[in-house]
Amino acid sequence: MKLLQNLFDSVRPHFEKGGKLENYYRVLEGFETLVFVPGHVTHRGTHIKDAIDLKRTMFFVVIALVPSLLFGMWNTGHQHFLATGEFGGLAEGFIDKLLFGAMLVLPLVIVSYTVGLAIEFAIAAKNNHPVNEGFLVSGMLIPLVLPADVPLWMVAVATAFAVIIGKEVFGGTGMNILNPALTARAFLFFAYPTKMSGNIVWVPTGDKTPVDGFTGETLLSQAYNAPDGSNFGEVAYDMAGYQYGSMADTMWASFWGWVPGSIGETSTFAILIGAVLLLWTGIASWRVMLSFFAGGLGMSILFNLWGANPFMDVYPLQQLFMGGFMFGLVFMATDPVSATQTTTGKWIYGFFGGFLSIMIRVFNPAYPEGVMVAILFMNVMAPLIDHYVVQANINRRLKRAKVATA
Amino acid sequence: MANQVKIRRGADIKLQGEAEKVKSDAPLPSSFALKPTDFQGLIPKMCVKQGDTVKAGDPIFYDKTNEHVKFTSPVSGEVAEIVRGEKRRILEVRIIPDSTQDYAAFDVSNLDSAEGVKKILMASGYWGFLRQRPYDIIADPTQTPKAIFISAFDSAPLAPDYDFLLHGQKNAFQAGLDAISKLTKGKVHLTTRGRSSADEVFTEASGVEKNTITGPHPAGNVGIQIHHIDPINKGDIVWTINAQAVAMIGRFIKTGKVDFSKIIALAGSEVEKPRYLHTWVGASMKSIVDGQVNEGDNRVISGNVLSGIQVEENGYLGFHDDLVTVIPEGRDPQFLGWIAPNLRKLSFSRAYMSWLMPSKEFRLNTNMNGEDRAFVVTGQYERVFPMDIYPVFLLKAIMTKDVEKMEVLGIYEVAPEDMALCEFGCTSKMEVQRILREGLDLAREELG
Numbered sequence: 117m118k119l120l121q122n123l124f125d126s127v128r129p130h131f132e133k134g135g136k137l138e139n140y141y142r143v144l145e146g147f148e149t150l151v152f153v154p155g156h157v158t159h160r161g162t163h164i165k166d167a168i169d170l171k172r173t174m175f176f177v178v179i180a181l182v183p184s185l186l187f188g189m190w191n192t193g194h195q196h197f198l199a200t201g202e203f204g205g206l207a208e209g210f211i212d213k214l215l216f217g218a219m220l221v222l223p224l225v226i227v228s229y230t231v232g233l234a235i236e237f238a239i240a241a242k243n244n245h246p247v248n249e250g251f252l253v254s255g256m257l258i259p260l261v262l263p264a265d266v267p268l269w270m271v272a273v274a275t276a277f278a279v280i281i282g283k284e285v286f287g288g289t290g291m292n293i294l295n296p297a298l299t300a301r302a303f304l305f306f307a308y309p310t311k312m313s314g315n316i317v318w319v320p321t322g323d324k325t326p327v328d329g330f331t332g333e334t335l336l337s338q339a340y341n342a343p344d345g346s347n348f349g350e351v352a353y354d355m356a357g358y359q360y361g362s363m364a365d366t367m368w369a370s371f372w373g374w375v376p377g378s379i380g381e382t383s384t385f386a387i388l389i390g391a392v393l394l395l396w397t398g399i400a401s402w403r404v405m406l407s408f409f410a411g412g413l414g415m416s417i418l419f420n421l422w423g424a425n426p427f428m429d430v431y432p433l434q435q436l437f438m439g440g441f442m443f444g445l446v447f448m449a450t451d452p453v454s455a456t457q458t459t460t461g462k463w464i465y466g467f468f469g470g471f472l473s474i475m476i477r478v479f480n481p482a483y484p485e486g487v488m489v490a491i492l493f494m495n496v497m498a499p500l501i502d503h504y505v506v507q508a509n510i511n512r513r514l515k516r517a518k519v520a521t522a
Numbered sequence: 523m524a525n526q527v528k529i530r531r532g533a534d535i536k537l538q539g540e541a542e543k544v545k546s547d548a549p550l551p552s553s554f555a556l557k558p559t560d561f562q563g564l565i566p567k568m569c570v571k572q573g574d575t576v577k578a579g580d581p582i583f584y585d586k587t588n589e590h591v592k593f594t595s596p597v598s599g600e601v602a603e604i605v606r607g608e609k610r611r612i613l614e615v616r617i618i619p620d621s622t623q624d625y626a627a628f629d630v631s632n633l634d635s636a637e638g639v640k641k642i643l644m645a646s647g648y649w650g651f652l653r654q655r656p657y658d659i660i661a662d663p664t665q666t667p668k669a670i671f672i673s674a675f676d677s678a679p680l681a682p683d684y685d686f687l688l689h690g691q692k693n694a695f696q697a698g699l700d701a702i703s704k705l706t707k708g709k710v711h712l713t714t715r716g717r718s719s720a721d722e723v724f725t726e727a728s729g730v731e732k733n734t735i736t737g738p739h740p741a742g743n744v745g746i747q748i749h750h751i752d753p754i755n756k757g758d759i760v761w762t763i764n765a766q767a768v769a770m771i772g773r774f775i776k777t778g779k780v781d782f783s784k785i786i787a788l789a790g791s792e793v794e795k796p797r798y799l800h801t802w803v804g805a806s807m808k809s810i811v812d813g814q815v816n817e818g819d820n821r822v823i824s825g826n827v828l829s830g831i832q833v834e835e836n837g838y839l840g841f842h843d844d845l846v847t848v849i850p851e852g853r854d855p856q857f858l859g860w861i862a863p864n865l866r867k868l869s870f871s872r873a874y875m876s877w878l879m880p881s882k883e884f885r886l887n888t889n890m891n892g893e894d895r896a897f898v899v900t901g902q903y904e905r906v907f908p909m910d911i912y913p914v915f916l917l918k919a920i921m922t923k924d925v926e927k928m929e930v931l932g933i934y935e936v937a938p939e940d941m942a943l944c945e946f947g948c949t950s951k952m953e954v955q956r957i958l959r960e961g962l963d964l965a966r967e968e969l970g
Contacts, residue, residue: 117857120857121855149893150860151857151858152857152858152859153855153856153858153859153860153889153891153892154890155852155853155855155856155889156889156893157821157851157852157853157887157888157890158888160832160953160955160956161945161953161955161956162827162828162942162955163823163828163830163832163847163849163888164535164537164679164827164849164868164886164888164946165889165890165891165946165951166868166891166946166947166949167867167868168869168871168873168874168891168892168947168949169860169891169893169895169949170892170895170898170949170950171860171861172860172861172873173873173898173899175860176873246893246895248896249895287896288896289895289896289898290895290896290897291896396872397872398871398872398873399873399899452901453898456900457900457901457915459904462901502915506912506931509911509912509931510931512910513755513910513930513932514930516753517755517757520755520758521757
């Protein structure tokens, strides 16, 4: 520790005003504050400060993402070996599956962090402001909402787009309107739809021949395409072509997450582990999570009652466990910067986010998912919701004044 | 009981070094100071020069906007130094006391009218104890407030216990109340802590509206009490005064002799024997802390750890302060401190363990525990700000200097101390109180 401190002390003069590397002071600062919480003391205002800072806040979200990341790695391998007919059983080939997945997933994570942090550091150095920790979370979220097979250069382009257009043009972390990770996903989705949707992107088969009956269809796509009059839960099948046979089995498969999908989104269970950490620490808003869930559940029940096609008839909880709903609920909708800020606003924002997610998912003629667009839409609406909530407070105050003078 | 208020939002910060309920005498200070900066909104004009001799109660400076509002010497002695800052702004007037004390004479016979009370308080230097909302400034004697609020307790960390502090000063307190109540046509509100028995000095006070408030800090802040009992609307003026100051005024008007002695608490983890001390308004900090604190790099604060002023070794006790807090500085960088468990640190966030130890007393230092950032986390301020006001929106209106927005969002009701907990708990380390003070000054300039 002393050694590290001495190291920083010895290089710092080069980065300070007049030093050879003065333009890179913020880069040094970014690294140093990661190693040491600086010995800065308060001067005016409160003399003592809460122990919490943005680094810890953001890092806890990264920790909360680790279960989804690890599961995503295993599941990427699992889907691959399922499709190729090797290691069909869940428990078989654990190490092979994990390694196969890691080989695909870790490069995505590395590219996302490298590109994103490089841009953040460059902008911080150029504009002479401290490096903000926001990207610690975005850098992990971006790979987790992509299919494992997505080309690395696309991840690089999307990350750059999200950081520059999604965030920095608005003034950096805290000022952005849209969630940066969803911005990256939306960018790829609309720029390269063939790599982001359809049946061939979800399960990496490499150059191996898949087993007979393999379609690569996600559960959502199967539900969307289920023949009229059939029960989706009974006809759903996995990547080896095996039919689950019952609603309960299909639902459990999507709850545990051994189904095809974006890397981090499939396992409701892994996501819930993260959710527990975020709720325990109070870092994510429980109001947003609860109301988002309620909104999605409410819409699913309405669809059940309507029952015009097998997709609408999907059992409500099953509907929520499929696709990106739970991931969006726990990690995307709760982003405090792009969500509403007022307590009342959070209830409204969450509820409509969940409600619209399922509505768009079922009505969308192009592809069977709606969480991403629903949350992005609510991101845009958030300031408006807050405006009306705050306006109500203002009106209450004006009314009070009138009563007092009357 | 007129009003029984209950608040839920807020937080009590428990620190080591609470003052033991023992009163002892601090030594006579070798130097006193009167600081114009203790009075928000005051533009001082000097009445004396360096080297002049003054009696206790003689004017030292007055308010440029109202020459009758005098600020007087707490002791008789010699004006030793007038300390000026940038643009020759007067920071301190230092007075060296004589060995024998002479007192200026005041006629205290005419206290039946508001004018009479105002005149005597303004001439004697006691007017400075009255503060005015909106804007949290020194009271303007040309106004008549709709009400006067007195908080009978302080809920800030390590704050003195006014039940103990004022015990036995019932007559003086009542005399002070009687005089002050002349200043308003409305009510004088005296608010005690709910669910606990206040001292008879408060319970037996007459001629006032007695309220209670229950809940965590900032329940003791008079601003929170005003908000829940009789909120300030546009055009309203409310005055506030500290409870000990009421008793000091009482002592003065009973005799006509200024007596700026007061009782303060000396507290904090670095104080060897935290206790109550008899001292004087404007006493030198040396006379209070010398030989009383542990070795080491300490910070001496006149006031509490949330809103007090840092004073140097040769500094002075603030005019309004009944508390001196001494805590350690926190200048050591901390290896991976942002992710370590840090069991010794306090946080409102459950990302630390302190919420599992609600009765633990912490020894907190002055480290920032992080760096300045833009607003990211939401809902944090609201949890510790028990007013029907959106604090972050108000602060953003101030940052963009949008006075109209500030007005409708409730700037009239707040003082920096009311939002001190927001500043403490802020993940982004915003200087909430500084921003709010700037907003109050700007609003005062533009809205009047």
